[in-house]
Amino acid sequence: xxxxxxxxxxxxxxxxLARSAAAAEGVxxxxxxxxxxxxxHRRSCGTEIRRIPFAELDAWSFAxxxxxxxxxxxxxxxxxxxxxxxPEAEWQxxxxxxxxxxxLGILAKEFDGVLHFLMQxxxxxxxxxxxxxxxTVQATRSNYTKAHGGAEVRYLEHFLDPDRRRVLTDVLQSxxxxxxxxxxxxxxxxxxxxxxxxxxxxxxxxxxxxxxxLRLDNVxxxxxxxxxASAPMAPPEPGALxxxxxxxxxxxGERSRQDVHVRxxxxxxxxxxxxxxxxxxxxxxxxxxxxxxxxxxxxxxVAGWTQPIIEPVGTGVVGFAYREFGGVxxxxxxxxxxxxxxxxxxxxxxxQYVPENYxxxxxxxxPPFLDLFLNAAPDRVRYSAVHSExxxxxxxxxxxxxxxxxxxxxxxxxxPAGYQWVTPGQLNVLTGHSRYVNVQARSLLxxxxxxxxxxxxxxx
Amino acid sequence: xxxxxxxxxxxxxxxxLARSAAAAEGVxxxxxxxxxxxxxHRRSCGTEIRRIPFAELDAWSFAxxxxxxxxxxxxxxxxxxxxxxxPEAEWQxxxxxxxxxxxLGILAKEFDGVLHFLMQxxxxxxxxxxxxxxxTVQATRSNYTKAHGGAEVRYLEHFLDPDRRRVLTDVLQSxxxxxxxxxxxxxxxxxxxxxxxxxxxxxxxxxxxxxxxLRLDNVxxxxxxxxxASAPMAPPEPGALxxxxxxxxxxxGERSRQDVHVRxxxxxxxxxxxxxxxxxxxxxxxxxxxxxxxxxxxxxxVAGWTQPIIEPVGTGVVGFAYREFGGVxxxxxxxxxxxxxxxxxxxxxxxQYVPENYxxxxxxxxPPFLDLFLNAAPDRVRYSAVHSExxxxxxxxxxxxxxxxxxxxxxxxxxPAGYQWVTPGQLNVLTGHSRYVNVQARSLLxxxxxxxxxxxxxxx
Numbered sequence: 001x002x003x004x005x006x007x008x009x010x011x012x013x014x015x016x017l018a019r020s021a022a023a024a025e026g027v028x029x030x031x032x033x034x035x036x037x038x039x040x041h042r043r044s045c046g047t048e049i050r051r052i053p054f055a056e057l058d059a060w061s062f063a064x065x066x067x068x069x070x071x072x073x074x075x076x077x078x079x080x081x082x083x084x085x086x087p088e089a090e091w092q093x094x095x096x097x098x099x100x101x102x103x104l105g106i107l108a109k110e111f112d113g114v115l116h117f118l119m120q121x122x123x124x125x126x127x128x129x130x131x132x133x134x135x136t137v138q139a140t141r142s143n144y145t146k147a148h149g150g151a152e153v154r155y156l157e158h159f160l161d162p163d164r165r166r167v168l169t170d171v172l173q174s175x176x177x178x179x180x181x182x183x184x185x186x187x188x189x190x191x192x193x194x195x196x197x198x199x200x201x202x203x204x205x206x207x208x209x210x211x212x213x214l215r216l217d218n219v220x221x222x223x224x225x226x227x228x229a230s231a232p233m234a235p236p237e238p239g240a241l242x243x244x245x246x247x248x249x250x251x252x253g254e255r256s257r258q259d260v261h262v263r264x265x266x267x268x269x270x271x272x273x274x275x276x277x278x279x280x281x282x283x284x285x286x287x288x289x290x291x292x293x294x295x296x297x298x299x300x301x302v303a304g305w306t307q308p309i310i311e312p313v314g315t316g317v318v319g320f321a322y323r324e325f326g327g328v329x330x331x332x333x334x335x336x337x338x339x340x341x342x343x344x345x346x347x348x349x350x351x352q353y354v355p356e357n358y359x360x361x362x363x364x365x366x367p368p369f370l371d372l373f374l375n376a377a378p379d380r381v382r383y384s385a386v387h388s389e390x391x392x393x394x395x396x397x398x399x400x401x402x403x404x405x406x407x408x409x410x411x412x413x414x415x416p417a418g419y420q421w422v423t424p425g426q427l428n429v430l431t432g433h434s435r436y437v438n439v440q441a442r443s444l445l446x447x448x449x450x451x452x453x454x455x456x457x458x459x460x
Numbered sequence: 461x462x463x464x465x466x467x468x469x470x471x472x473x474x475x476x477l478a479r480s481a482a483a484a485e486g487v488x489x490x491x492x493x494x495x496x497x498x499x500x501h502r503r504s505c506g507t508e509i510r511r512i513p514f515a516e517l518d519a520w521s522f523a524x525x526x527x528x529x530x531x532x533x534x535x536x537x538x539x540x541x542x543x544x545x546x547p548e549a550e551w552q553x554x555x556x557x558x559x560x561x562x563x564l565g566i567l568a569k570e571f572d573g574v575l576h577f578l579m580q581x582x583x584x585x586x587x588x589x590x591x592x593x594x595x596t597v598q599a600t601r602s603n604y605t606k607a608h609g610g611a612e613v614r615y616l617e618h619f620l621d622p623d624r625r626r627v628l629t630d631v632l633q634s635x636x637x638x639x640x641x642x643x644x645x646x647x648x649x650x651x652x653x654x655x656x657x658x659x660x661x662x663x664x665x666x667x668x669x670x671x672x673x674l675r676l677d678n679v680x681x682x683x684x685x686x687x688x689a690s691a692p693m694a695p696p697e698p699g700a701l702x703x704x705x706x707x708x709x710x711x712x713g714e715r716s717r718q719d720v721h722v723r724x725x726x727x728x729x730x731x732x733x734x735x736x737x738x739x740x741x742x743x744x745x746x747x748x749x750x751x752x753x754x755x756x757x758x759x760x761x762v763a764g765w766t767q768p769i770i771e772p773v774g775t776g777v778v779g780f781a782y783r784e785f786g787g788v789x790x791x792x793x794x795x796x797x798x799x800x801x802x803x804x805x806x807x808x809x810x811x812q813y814v815p816e817n818y819x820x821x822x823x824x825x826x827p828p829f830l831d832l833f834l835n836a837a838p839d840r841v842r843y844s845a846v847h848s849e850x851x852x853x854x855x856x857x858x859x860x861x862x863x864x865x866x867x868x869x870x871x872x873x874x875x876p877a878g879y880q881w882v883t884p885g886q887l888n889v890l891t892g893h894s895r896y897v898n899v900q901a902r903s904l905l906x907x908x909x910x911x912x913x914x915x916x917x918x919x920x
Contacts, residue, residue, distance in 0.1 A: 004873065005699030005786040008886065013705070101716045164702070170709035172716065186716050232705065239465030242624070245473070245692065248892060249630035256561045256632065256646050326465040343802060343894075413464065426468065432708060433893055434803075 013168055017233040020115040021451045023206040027111040028198075031209045034133070035219065041121040041201055042131040049125050050294045053277040057292050058306045067268025067275070069290065069308050075142045077393070079280075079290055079308055081265040082181060084339040086258075092270035094280055094290050095340055096310065096393060097181045098140070101172065104223045105137040105159040105188040108168060109196060109204065116204035117189075118155070118196065119224065124391025125295045126309055128398060132221035132391070133213060136202070154199060158190050166191040169230045172434040173442065174346060176389065177338025179288065179310050181264065184342070184434065185223075187230040207231075211450035217386040218398070222443065225387065229442035233449050234428035237328050241413070241421045244429065250420055251436065254335035255345045262339055279311075286357045288312045291395065309395045314356040315386075316399030318440045319373040321350040321406040322382055322453075323421070325413065330421040331403070331448075332369075332411055333441065346438040347430065350411075350419070354399075372410055373402050380405040383453040387443060401444055403453050424448045473628055477693035480575040481911045483666035487571040488658075491669045494593070495679065501581040501661055502591040509585050510754045513737045517752050518766045527728025527735070529750065529768050535602045537853070539740075539750055539768055541725040542641060544799040546718075552730035554740055554750050555800055556770065556853060557641045558600070561632065564683045565597040565619040565648040568628060569656060569664065576664035577649075578615070578656065579684065584851025585755045586769055588858060592681035592851070593673060596662070614659060618650050626651040629690045632894040633902065634806060636849065637798025639748065639770050641724065644802070644894065645683075647690040667691075671910035677846040678858070682903065685847065689902035693909050694888035697788050701873065701881045704889065710880055711896070714795035715805045722799055739771075746817045748772045751855065769855045774816040775846075776859030778900045779833040781810040781866040782842055782913075783881070785873065790881040791863070791908075792829075792871055793901065806898040807890065810871075810879070814859075832870055833862050840865040843913040847903060861904055863913050884908045 025031060054062070059072045069079040077098035084091055107118040122134035139153045162170075168189040175183040198204070205213075210228065213219045242250070273282055280290040294306045320331035336348035353367045355374065383403035388396065415421055427445050430436035437445065447453045485491060514522070519532045529539040537558035544551055567578040582594035599613045622630075628649040635643040658664070665673075670688065673679045702710065733742055740750040754766045780791035796808035813827045815834065843863035848856065875881055887905050890896035897905065907913045 004701060005788060006701075006703055008697060008700050008704045008883075010703065099721070164706045164709055167706070167709045169705075170712045172712055186712060237468065240468050241464060241466075243466055243470065244468045245470075245629075245892075246624045246627070249624050249627045252630045252632055252646060261559070328465060423468075432705075 014233050016115050017207060017231055018235075021207040021211060021233070021449070023114045023208040024212065026114070026116050026204060026206040026209055028116065028204040031212045034203070034205070034209070034213055035216065037203065038121050038131050038133065038219065041123070042129065045123050045131065046297045047123055047125075047130055048296045049130070050296060051278070052292050052294045052306060054292050055277065056294065056306065057308065060292070060306065060308060062267070066266035068266060076140070079267060080181070081267040081270040082339055083263045083265045085261040086337065092265065092272060093287070093339070094267055094270065094273065095181045095264075096179055096183070097264070098183055100141040102140040102143075102185045103137055103156070103159050103188060104135050104185050104227050105155075105190060106224070106227050107136040107155055107158050107192050107196065108189055109192045111204065114206055116206055117210065118198070118202050119205050119210070121201045122221070124221070125293055125307070126388070126393065126395040126397065127218070127221065127391035128388055128396045129218050132388075133219055133224055134221045135223050135227050138223045158192060159188055162190045163193070166193060169232055169432070171230050171432060173226055173230060173431070173439070174341060174435050175439050177340040177346070177438065179340065179394070181340045182342040183340070185226075187227045189227060189231055207450045211447070211452040214447045214450060214452040215383075215385055218388055220387070222387065222390045222439065225443040225446040226439055228446040228449060229437070230431045231449060232428070232432060234425040237423050237425045239326065239328060240423045240426060241325055241330060244426060247420065247422060247426055251335065251347070254418065255343065258337050258344045260337055260339070260344050286313060287354075293395065310393060310397070311395040312354060312397045314354040316352065316354045317370065317373050317402065318349050318352050318399045318444065319402035319404055320444050321369060321372065321411045322403050323406060323411065325421070328423055330423055331427070331444075332415060333420055333422050333427070335418050335420070336438065338438070341435070343435055347427070347436055347441055348438045349441050349444055352440050368416070369411070372406060373404055376402065376404045383444075383447055385447075399440070401447070403444060403447070474693050476575050477667060477691055478695075481667040481671060481693070481909070483574045483668040484672065486574070486576050486664060486666040486669050488576065488664040491672045494663070494665070494669070494673055495676065497663065498581050498591050498593065498679065501583070502589065505583050505591065506757045507583050507585075507590055508756045509590070510756060511738070512752050512754045512766060514752050515737065516754065516766065517768065520752070520766065520768060522727070526726035528726060536600070539727060540641070541727040541730040542799055543723045543725045545721040546797065552725065552732060553747070553799070554727055554730065554733065555641045555724075556639055556643070557724070558643055560601040562600040562603075562645045563597055563616070563619050563648060564595050564645050564687050565615075565650060566684070566687050567596040567615055567618050567652050567656065568649055569652045571664065574666055576666055577670065578658070578662050579665050579670070581661045582681070584681070585753055585767070586848070586853065586855040586857065587678070587681065587851035588848055588856045589678050592848075593679055593684055594681045595683050595687050598683045618652060619648055622650045623653070626653060629692055629892070631690050631892060633686055633690060633891070633899070634801060634895050635899050637800040637806070637898065639800065639854070641800045642802040643800070645686075647687045649687060649691055667910045671907070671912040674907045674910060674912040675843075675845055678848055680847070682847065682850045682899065685903040685906040686899055688906035688909060689897070690891045691909060692888070692892060694885040697883050697885045699786065700788060700883045700886060701785055701790060704886060707880065707882060707886055711795065711807070714878065715803065718797050718804050720797055720799070720804050746773060747814075753855065770853060770857070771855040772814060772857045774814040776812065776814045777830065777833050777862065778809050778812050778859045778904065779862035779864055780904050781829060781832065781871045782863050783866055783871065785881070788883055790883055791887070791904075792875060793880055793882050793887070795878050795880070796898065798898070801895070803895055807882075807887070807896055807901055808898045809901050809904055812900050828876070829871070832866060833864055836862065836864045843904075843907055845907075859900070861907070863904060863907070
């Protein structure tokens, strides 16, 4: 081969990631000490989150004409209205509009021949416990172009114009289609070149360490989870229920058969919702509210701020049904429509619901498969942890993330319409591209990739 | 392996497609007879296309409020306005809005162990020569749900709910982002099961036969070209200038760095455009016009009709710069912004311009690389044919499609910003997913896939 040419693909990155996942401990901090270190930062940041009425928002207000909630700089994000029309349903809702592409970046570096990842103890106002383990860089463009008037984004220089040979992954991924209008972020893992000074709120961790932490509630934040899901670490698999080509053809069929017409509308007067001094909420109180918070005494980029934030009404249940076929693990994905997706449908977990939104429905009309997860026998549960969604936009948005082993009676080999059995390797390949795998499925895939999901049940 | 499992990928489809590409003749019609057969249909269809003023459109009119051009049924498509804002430019233009997903489907079947493809002699009003070789099925949803009040779409049943094991490709692809608002069509190749009755305007052809026809001007229509580009027939390649992962990371960077804000606006009063009795055109007459035609005496689904249609102002030049590195062919792709793309950027040919739109500019300000194609020495031209764009929406939209061998002086190994060398195999893999490769690049890839682009120069 000419010296100009390089192989089109290489197993070496996957091998190096697998070696990191196999390393239960790293060189920098003991796994058992990470939660204490996060606690330390939680205490020392001294931040207090206070709910405030909209009238106390500083620099944010409802635009007179449209009722849209926006910052006077025109930056950050807006809360507007969305009108969604599907053949069987039509609704309006508030939606976050944030067209700029942010960077979620994790810096990687080998120590003793094992890749470690530079993770940050980061406060976000919506996190139920304020400080979680976050990517090295988590920056909207407003962040790093200083719309905040804040400090430099540390380590950003590694991600702005990286040497492509040091990029392990760089892919645009969607975020919550129920709450965001066509949001996407750049999910990056970049290998550092040379020495990297480590600030006191950063630690190098192996994937094996992160796997242990993913088994705990509310430790690894959403931004870290989605980046880890995008790591190219597909395991070798001898086969699958469907070939990769069949899977893509099925996906095309699902995307094509869905009629979803979406139109942005003014937030003022969206049907079924009401605005009062403290929130924009549905008349029936389901789904979510738009509220406002004040962030006080934060040791973050800026001293303190106020902002609008989305608050879901209850705790979600997000789960993959899991079966092995011919010894190969498979999970059951759902081709799910969310109004804010750029393109109609993405692959979601088997279930992704807040049960109380459906509690009023008779048994036969509740979301499919949900009861399998609500009533799972402990010895079928391969993974269970509470995680919260992005704390910069979502307040206490917790879900229980589950991987539950199921059987032919409840989840047949021949999946029902709209569902498909896929292997972790297939999902992993799809996260190498944009808009196949939604953020909830990516959270579960991060747990699978790193080894946080065991083949054996969780210890009782 | 369990009998439930199948391999995730298989070379057998690529091998079978390669065998068909190697078959210069098939079992049904001699290659040399195809153009005569198309001539026969051209004569026998007896269709005449007449330009008409908008006032003579039947059932189409400009909406009183918006000035949008629409059909009274609300179906087919509309011509609306688009407002595009980029950091360095801002403009308005008419755009075709057609949200429904159509099917472009080619039926395949083995004869004597070689895959043949069922191609249609089809009249489209915008084709410069009216009848071209088209996919088996070319149907908007309006077509097959009978908004035309027309006849059945023949062979459609093979594509509506196919056995996935018989699907060779099924992928949503974009169309012209300069003229269509976020249009996508389903590009399908499905292998037939059992006997297929062949209507008199259909013929089975091998890929090798289609390759010969792709060397001729205006024979193979755009819909056929894009479907053939999506065929999974990536050749084995020992390496490339960039790995597949590097290529994807570069693409993410290109998509992320482009700020494109697009808003649909009423067609009435878009800035820089004027509507008169016969056309909507730019004040400076560049780019394209919206005009109206009457289709008379057509032996098509319906007896005759009138419709609006887009007419570009000149003949385009669409070309790939071609070089071999270490013996492996590469083409130079351009990460191109088009206002109608669903997501900002797709990979386009090295050049894709109508030269006369830029004729008024001084030499240093003309599109990059264009002169390489306008002035190519005949012995560097690997492929040259005039093709037209979709004749149902575009009138005489011809471009010269070229593959031209270049060198280090004109197209360096280290490509300039916004450009990248990729192998045909890499492009082929990307056409397995949506919105990586634009329709013009797919036309050229169809020629490469089928073998219409030789490694040697074209005969003089």
